[in-house]
Amino acid sequence: MKIVIEYVAPPFETELTIKCSNPPDAATRQIIHSVQNISRDVIGSKEGAFHKFTLAQIFYIESVDEKTFLYLANDVFETDQRLYMWETQLEHTSFVRISKSTILNTDKLESIRSMLGGKMEATMQNGEKLIISRHYLSEFRHKFGI
Amino acid sequence: MKKKSIKTYILTDCISFTFSVIIIAVIGLMQDVMMSIDNVVLLQLFTCTTLIAILMYFTESIPVESQLAATFIHFVDTALVILGVGGGIFKWFPWKAVYVGEVVAILTVVFIMTTLIITWQNYHLANSINEIIKERQHE
Numbered sequence: 096m097k098i099v100i101e102y103v104a105p106p107f108e109t110e111l112t113i114k115c116s117n118p119p120d121a122a123t124r125q126i127i128h129s130v131q132n133i134s135r136d137v138i139g140s141k142e143g144a145f146h147k148f149t150l151a152q153i154f155y156i157e158s159v160d161e162k163t164f165l166y167l168a169n170d171v172f173e174t175d176q177r178l179y180m181w182e183t184q185l186e187h188t189s190f191v192r193i194s195k196s197t198i199l200n201t202d203k204l205e206s207i208r209s210m211l212g213g214k215m216e217a218t219m220q221n222g223e224k225l226i227i228s229r230h231y232l233s234e235f236r237h238k239f240g241i
Numbered sequence: 242m243k244k245k246s247i248k249t250y251i252l253t254d255c256i257s258f259t260f261s262v263i264i265i266a267v268i269g270l271m272q273d274v275m276m277s278i279d280n281v282v283l284l285q286l287f288t289c290t291t292l293i294a295i296l297m298y299f300t301e302s303i304p305v306e307s308q309l310a311a312t313f314i315h316f317v318d319t320a321l322v323i324l325g326v327g328g329g330i331f332k333w334f335p336w337k338a339v340y341v342g343e344v345v346a347i348l349t350v351v352f353i354m355t356t357l358i359i360t361w362q363n364y365h366l367a368n369s370i371n372e373i374i375k376e377r378q379h380e
Contacts, residue, residue, distance in 0.1 A: 206371050209363035211312070211356070213249070230301065233248060236366060239373045
């Protein structure tokens with residue numbers, strides 16, 4: 096696969112062109128799917144107002160008391176979609192389920208550390224800490240090709 | 242609960258079985274109060290370690306926040322199987338304080354060793370993932 100990256104001086108909206116056979120092979124399909132998801136616009140609500148941002152801005156998604164919240168670097172928005180729906184939609188992206196109530200964006204991960212008993216603690220780039228449950232550890236490590 | 246996590250329980254089962262055999266063999270050499278390890282006992286032992294892993298699989302879903310409480314639940318899982326199935330059904334030892342105490346001491350050691358190994362593995366896993374994260378950040 097040939098990859099060409101052209102850096103352009105800002106301000107410039109990132110543009111991505113994929114040239115591939117029709118129909119694309121499995122690897123290319125996965126790339127297209129991932130790019131479409133990452134650049135996808137997401138709508139979240141806060142105090143009655145709706146806000147638009149990209150999927151890539153989301154640090155993690157959490158379900159609390161039957162409500163689902165999208166956590167950005169310094170902001171939280173509510174979403175109508177349930178957590179399991181997000182999990183299905185984000186299957187081939189950098190997002191991964193880490194507990195019953197949380198889906199984490201691995202691109203926003205700063206580091207992780209092991210805890211006694213098989214759990215792990217994830218530190219996000221904004222300093223927030225999340226617990227990776229033992230049940231979801233296998234899926235989490237697969238996101239890193241381990 | 243994800244099916245992939247079953248691998249973790251199979252790993253726990255294998256580690257528990259290995260350490261159980263080693264510890265029982267060592268104690269058997271030191272004193273004559275334990276059963277000897279023959280083919281039947283080995284299979285019984287494997288049954289017990291597997292039952293413990295299965296029990297842990299289900300008790301994992303108990304919603305406890307405290308790590309200490311979660312660890313204690315695993316200890317209770319282990320004790321229930323060893324004392325109930327091992328002592329009660331397989332008749333590994335008579336139900337007397339001295340033997341029950343000895344068994345509790347053994348399974349405590351096995352439990353601690355298993356927990357330490359899994360923690361050690363996760364420590365190395367965390368290091369590997371942190372290296373990948375650093376590489377991605379430098380790209």
